[in-house]
Amino acid sequence: MKGFKTSIHLFIATSSAAGCLAGWALLAHSPKPAQTVEQTVQRPAQIMQVTAIPSLAPLPPLPPMPAFGTATNNAQPLTFEPQPLPQPQPLPLPTFRSRLRTGGS
Amino acid sequence: MEFYEFRAMKSAVVLAAEGAPEQVAAGFQAARSCIAVEETRFSRFSAQSELVRLNASQGEWFSASTDLFEVVQLALDYFGQTGGLFDPAILPDLKRAGYDRSMDELRLAGAVPAGPRIERPGFETLQLDRQHHCIWMPPGMEIDLGGIAKGWIAEQAARRMAGYTPVCTVSAGGDLFSIGLPQETGAWEVALEDPRDPEQYLAILEVGAGAVATSSVIKRSWQQGGKSQHHLIDPRSGEPAQSEWLSVTVIAPQAAAAEVFAKALLIAGPRQVSQILAGHPGLAYIAIDRRGSLWGSPESQEYLHANR
Numbered sequence: 001m002k003g004f005k006t007s008i009h010l011f012i013a014t015s016s017a018a019g020c021l022a023g024w025a026l027l028a029h030s031p032k033p034a035q036t037v038e039q040t041v042q043r044p045a046q047i048m049q050v051t052a053i054p055s056l057a058p059l060p061p062l063p064p065m066p067a068f069g070t071a072t073n074n075a076q077p078l079t080f081e082p083q084p085l086p087q088p089q090p091l092p093l094p095t096f097r098s099r100l101r102t103g104g105s
Numbered sequence: 106m107e108f109y110e111f112r113a114m115k116s117a118v119v120l121a122a123e124g125a126p127e128q129v130a131a132g133f134q135a136a137r138s139c140i141a142v143e144e145t146r147f148s149r150f151s152a153q154s155e156l157v158r159l160n161a162s163q164g165e166w167f168s169a170s171t172d173l174f175e176v177v178q179l180a181l182d183y184f185g186q187t188g189g190l191f192d193p194a195i196l197p198d199l200k201r202a203g204y205d206r207s208m209d210e211l212r213l214a215g216a217v218p219a220g221p222r223i224e225r226p227g228f229e230t231l232q233l234d235r236q237h238h239c240i241w242m243p244p245g246m247e248i249d250l251g252g253i254a255k256g257w258i259a260e261q262a263a264r265r266m267a268g269y270t271p272v273c274t275v276s277a278g279g280d281l282f283s284i285g286l287p288q289e290t291g292a293w294e295v296a297l298e299d300p301r302d303p304e305q306y307l308a309i310l311e312v313g314a315g316a317v318a319t320s321s322v323i324k325r326s327w328q329q330g331g332k333s334q335h336h337l338i339d340p341r342s343g344e345p346a347q348s349e350w351l352s353v354t355v356i357a358p359q360a361a362a363a364e365v366f367a368k369a370l371l372i373a374g375p376r377q378v379s380q381i382l383a384g385h386p387g388l389a390y391i392a393i394d395r396r397g398s399l400w401g402s403p404e405s406q407e408y409l410h411a412n413r
Contacts, residue, residue, distance in 0.1 A: 080382040082375045082392060085399035085409060090305035099108050101306065103298025104321025104352055105116045105255070105278025 106287060109133045113140050114148075114255055115208060116278025120262075123287060124270035132269030136262040140277070143261065146172060147254035149196070150207045156254075159240060160196075160247045166239045174238040176250055176257050176361075177231070183253070183365040184228050187381060190369040192340040193248040194228035199338050202345055203329040216329035222343050251336075256280045256318050256364035280318040282360040297409075300324075300351035300393055307397065309410045312356055318363035320371045321352035339372050346372040350392040350400070356408055357388045366390070375400065 107129045109120040120136050122129045148154040155173050169177070180193045199205075201223075203216025225245050232241040242248070260282040263275040272285035274293055283293045292313060296306035300323045310317065322345070325336040339346040353371040357363035366388055369381050375392070382388055382402075389405040399409070 080379045080390075080402045082378055082400040083403060085391065085401050085406060087398055088307040090299045090302065090307055090397065092305055098294040098296065098309075099110070099119055100121065100274065100276050100281060100293065101296040101298055102276075102279040102281060102310070102317050102319040102354055103300060103303050104319045104324045105280070 106289070107133075109137075111137065113137075114144050114258070114277055116255070117276075118278070119276040120266065120273070121276075122266060122270040122273035123285075124272065128269045132266035132273060135269065136266040136273075136275055139262045139265045140258055140275075143172065143254070143258040146170065147176070147250050147258070149249055149251070156248075156250060159242070162240075163242050163246055164244045166234065166241050169238050169240050171238060172261075174233070174240065176254055177240055177248075178233060178235075179257070179361050180248070180250060180253055181228070181231060181233065183361070186385075187365065187369040189228070189340055190372050190381065191253075191365045192228050192338075193250055193253070194225060194231075194246055195338040195340050195343070196247040196249040197223060197225050197245075198340075198343040199249060199336065201343070202334045202336075202338065203327060204325075204334075204336055208325055208327075211327050216327055216334065218330050252280075252318075252320070252364045252368055253361050256282070256316065256360035260316065260360035280316070280360060280364055282316045283312065283314050286313060297354060297391065297393075298352075299397060301395075301397060307393065307399065308391075310354070310356070310391075310408045311410050312408055315356065315358045316360040316363040317354060317356050318360065318367045319352055319354040320364075320367040322346065322348055322371065323351055337368060337372060348372065349374045350394055353390055353392045355388055355390045356405070362388065378402075 106121055106123055107126070111118055118140060120133050122132050145151060145153060146155045149156055149160070151157065155170060159167050159169065159173065183191050184193070201219050203219070204211060205217070226243040228248070230243050231246065255277050259275045259277040259280050263273055263282040263284050266273040266275065267284045272287060274281055274283035279298070281293070281295060286292060292311040295310040295312060295317055297308045297310055299305040299307045300321050303324070320337060322335045322337055327334055335345045337346045337348070338344065348371050350371055353367045355363045355367040355370070357366065366381065366385070367390070370378060370390055370392065373381055378390070382390070389402055389408060391399055391401040391405050391409065393399055401409070
């Protein structure tokens with residue numbers, strides 16, 4: 001068991017050191033950022049000439065936004081959308097025990 | 106439950122209350138007095154009414170009573186909240202559609218033919234001096250507070266009655282405001298009229314404390330030059346609204362809100378419901394179409410009960 005642990009520790013140490021060396025070598029041979037900037041600056045001047053941009057037609061005006069409710073309107077879910085409710089059978093009002101009714105005036 | 110019925114505001118008024126008989130009687134009296142006073146204030150057909158004097162004060166600051174100022178202020182708020190669909194300044198259009206006298210006279214004598222539409226100032230141009238309770242309306246503005254005032258009056262009358270009995274309701278032409286809950290049923294039971302035949306009902310609403318109001322294109326309707334007209338003017342066209350629904354009932358915490366949103370939803374129709382009610386999660390509505398079918402938000406089913 002002790003031998004197994006030792007070999008695991010050895011494997012981890014060796015692979016860490018190898019990974020570190022490989023990364024260092026890779027970065028050392030990659031192009032440096034300063035080299036890229038220099039290349040851009042050294043381009044011939046005629047490439048930098050700006051071509052004329054065609055003038056754009058003005059955009060049509062946006063349609064007016066409806067001014068309903070408060071500023072949080074758009075955040076509201078569509079829970080108010082009309083949905084069919086249970087369909088009723090009309091009954092004569094005198095059969096209803098309450099005298100309260102609503103129907104506009 | 107004791108009931109007391111009389112006519113006011115050109116409508117049937119029903120008061121209901123629970124409690125000791127003498128307290129209930131005193132509550133009924135207080136509510137009736139309140140309604141009488143406020144009806145005089147808000148009528149547009151009485152020369153003595155404060156609203157008529159306000160409409161005659163165009164271009165000048167008008168010193169208003171606390172009650173008139175409160176309702177005009179509410180109206181201005183709801184005008185904004187409904188994107189202008191609730192608009193008290195449609196009165197010139199309402200008159201042009203023939204509703205220039207009381208409904209009784211209109212049905213008896215008929216409507217005068219419609220003249221050309223006149224440009225009118227928008228309701229948003231009305232100004233309020235909150236410190237001195239003064240109102241300024243530009244020349245050409247006339248306002249009708251009929252619906253919102255009726256709901257507001259029902260609520261005020263119910264609050265007066267509640268000083269005598271804690272369980273009471275006021276129904277003014279179907280605009281109800283209730284306080285407390287009846288002991289027997291645990292809810293206020295309100296019949297939802299069939300707009301195609303108001304002597305029939307389609308369902309029972311079981312509601313708690315708060316308001317119920319219905320707007321309908323059927324009840325206040327008349328003929329003008331062979332054309333059927335009604336009192337719900339679409340502010341966008343200046344004409345009676347071409348609604349897909351016959352009536353809309355709204356359940357809300359406040360009577361004025363129920364009245365205003367019932368009217369706005371009826372004018373706007375099904376496609377704009379979400380826009381109008383966004384930001385008002387406390388409201389539920391039930392609409393009835395021309396076939397007598399019921400429509401509403403999922404929440405409205407909580408209030409709806411089958412006929413019994």
